[in-house]
Amino acid sequence: MTAVLILIAVATLCTAAVAMALRNLIHSALLLIASWTGIAAFYLWAGAEFVAFAQVLIYVGAISMVVLFAVLLTRQSRADVAIAPGSLGRVVLALIAGGAVLGVLVGAVLSTKFANSSATTPTVTVKQIGQSLGGAHAAALLVIGVLLTVALLGAVVLATTDRAEKEDA
Amino acid sequence: MSAAWTNIATSAHSLLERLPLLARDFTTDWLPESARWLANSLITIATVVVAFASLFALLTIVERKVLARVQNRPGPNRVGIPFTKIKLFGLGQPLADGIKMLTKEDIVPRAADQVLHFLAPVALLAFSILTFAVIPFGRQLVPLELDAGVLYFFAAGAATELAVFMAGWASHNKYSLLAAMRALAQLISYELPLLLSIVPVVMLAGSLSTVGIVEKQAGWTWGFVPHWHVFTPWGAAGFAIFFVAALAESNRSPFDRPEAESELIAGHLTEYSGFKYALFFMAEYFGMCALCGMGVTLFLGGWQAPLPFLEIIPSYFWFAAKLLTLLFVFMWIRATLPRLRIDQLTRLAWKFLVPLALINLGVAVFWALTADWTGAIRAIRWIVAGALIVGPFVLIGRKLSSGIAPRTYRYAT
Amino acid sequence: MNLAPLQLCLLFSSALFCIGLIGALSRSNTILVLLGIELMLNAANLNFIAFWRYGANSEPATGVMFVIFAIAVAAAEAAVGLALVITIYRHQKNIRLQDATRLKG
Known part of the structure; x- marks a missing residue:
């Protein structure tokens, strides 16, 4: 496993x-x-x-x-899909920052004593997911629906060309 | 006497019904317990792949024959058994085609992205085969029974779009790339009505498992109207939307934009030849079969027999019959309808199919809420649900087609 | 050293997070930066599933629920983010992040 x-x-x-x-x-x-x-x-x-x-x-x-x-x-x-690499300084700094974060995370994971996990594997059926989506998490589901609608509209508004502006140019 | 007769009939029937499973168990019986599971899976996979590969071979000839008959010509009728004069209506054609494809030179353009160019047909075929895993081909004849089977089917199907893009991009050909972009636009547009049209089924069956959905469609009203989803107002509308979207998803005419040979040469297939081309072709047919199989499962009762007394015939036969009927309709439509323009095509998806699918969702909710209506008000239930679908259909359709029809001919009569 | 499966999962997700972080910090192409952020989000999702699977007293569906919502949010984020990328491209004819300085005071 x-x-x-x-x-x-x-x-x-x-x-x-x-x-x-x-x-x-x-x-x-x-x-x-x-x-x-x-x-x-x-x-x-x-x-x-x-x-x-x-x-x-x-x-x-x-x-x-x-x-x-x-x-x-x-x-x-x-x-043109090949892109110029970022400047060397940026790459080095990013590697240092990423390495530092990785170091902290690995250290934290290795040094933490986790409570012994239960021997049984949790199973979740689609029915359970559906019931909690419609029950305990119904509000979250609605919010997600609103979020997705807003995101869709926002993306459309952002990506459409303004036709008048185009004619001026 | 008659009791004994019924007994024999029932046991013969159940034997026939379980024949594929019995055959599988018979072949793997001698294996140890641990290896048997693996052997059984391998046999299932091999059976499905071989069955659909031979169906593909058959379909290529049948399609050409059907198209030919519609266009009033005989179609391929020469190739029969080699070295004899037996022609068998041209049934040897797929074999000849296969040999031709295998022996053709495999050309890869020098500027092409070599790895992606090779990976595209392989990925496409692999993902199309994956979709067969959750389709119940008969009673207890489902390769993989998943709790979220429908979701799995569409997840595996969504991955095929990527392969089309890979093919178009890797060919390093402007027609290929254009076609790939068109294909993506089309596939994304039609994914939406496809998924929305199956939501009512999942909702009313209360299950995402394909097996569960088929079992929900068992039984008959008054002994002769099957409880298939297509025989309800929302089911009929859902099936129509599903069918149109499936046509588009499998790049079939009238939605074969991506490979419109009159303007894009052959679309993303332009730079493919020989066996890779055959793989694309095969994957396309596999995808078509899988979508038809899903349509049968979700709307047409899966492997259920249409009438009670016809249950004598084993379930897998009914599944095959329904599948072949749907495939025939696909061919018929290809022979009949002209190709749509790209803007007409996306407009159909976004302005017509998506709103209708959403309305259909509402109708399905109404249907579920009025499930306890019996007697005379059942008729009201049918009328209301029907009106809720037909009304918007007519209104949106009229709005969309205003200004287009009727066409006037200035120079012809 | 014998690692528990939970620790392995967490190390996996930490490494993935850092790859995303390094990518997002070091590349100047907006799309790649977005993809890096997307990877970091995925790494967080990995943690939810890992704790759901091996956590001490996990409820049947909590971790799964969280990941489902996170995936939905990620989809919205990707759609808006890439629409923004296209808008930036339209304004400055390239998608280098360093060149997007118009709003700088």
Whole structure:
């Protein structure tokens, strides 16, 4: 079981790291999608089936599409998806900052004594999820609905071209 | 005498019904317990893949035949058994096509993104095969029984869009890229009505499991009207929306924008040849079969028989019959309707199908709330639900088509 | 050293978080910065599932619920974020973050 976890973790981390370091934006996006799929695999491994499928549906099916569209809509020339790397100073500083955060987090995880986990694996059926969505978490569900609607409208307003302005230009 | 006769009939029927499972257990019986599970899964996977691969071969010839008959020509009728004069109505055609595809040169453009160019057809095929895992092909004949089966199906289906993009991008060809962008726009647009049209089914069946949804559709009213979802007002509307969206999702005519050969050469398939092209073709048919299978499962009662006395015939036969009927309708539509323009296509999705699917959701809620209405007010329930669907349909349809129809011909009569 | 599965999960998510952080800090392309932030969000989600799976007294659905809502928020964030990217591109014809200084006082 743990071996599978380590395999998933290594695959996810490698794809994510390479994606963040690549110069070709399309390759970066596709590798990140692979990494998101790896995270879905982790959810599946942990027994959260519903979340895993939702992750694939939303990240691989929807967000990836938006990202790819954005990449293709914002390039100047046909072949231009390769991007200039950030300045060396920035990279070094980022690596130092990231390394420091990683150090703190790893130290915290290793030094904390976690309460011994219960032997039984928690299982959650779709029915339970539905009941808590409609019961205890109904308010949150409504708020999310409003949020998504507002986000949709906001995205549309932001991305539409102002036709009058275009004619002036 | 008659009791004994019924007994024999019942046991023969149950034997037929469980024949695939019995055959599987028979082959893996000698294995130890731990290996048996793996062997059973492998046999299931192999069966599904082989069955649909042969269905694909059959479909290619049937489609060409159907198109030909609609256009009043014979279609492929030469290839039969080699070295004889037996032609078998051209049934050897898929084999000949397969050999041709396999022996063709596989050309990769020099400027192409080599890795992605190779990965695209593989990924597309892999994801399309994955979608078959949750479709119940018969009573107890579901490869993988998942609690969230419907969600799994659409998650795996959503991943195929990525492969289309990869193909278009990797080819390094402007037509391919244009087509890929169009394909994405189309697939995203139609994903919405597709998902919205199945929400009422999930809601009223109270289950995301495909097996559960099929079982909910068992039984008959008055002994001859099956309890399939398509025989309710919301189900009929939902099925219509699902069907149109499925046509678009599988890039079938009249929604075959992405590969419109008259303007985009062949879309994202332009730079593919030989076996990779065949893989794309295969994946497209697999996707079509999977969506039809899902439509059958969600709306047409899955493997349930249409009439009580027809239950003698095993369930997987009924599933196959319904699936083939839907596939035939797909072909029929391809032969009949002209291709839509890209703006017409997206407008249909966003301004027509999505609002209707949302209204349909409301109708389904009404239907669920009035489930206890019996007797005469049942008729009222039907009328109200029907009016709630037909009214908006007519209104939105008229609004959208104003200014378009009727077409006037200036130079022709 | 013998690590409990929970600790392994947490190390996994910490590493993922830091990869996202380094990406978001070091790259100058707006889309990549957004993707880095997206990775950090995912790392947080990993933690919820890890604690749900191995936590001392987890309720049946709490962690799962949290992740579902987080994924929905992430979807909204990505949509708005990328619409912003396209707007920036329209104004300055590239998407380098350093060049987006118009609002600087």
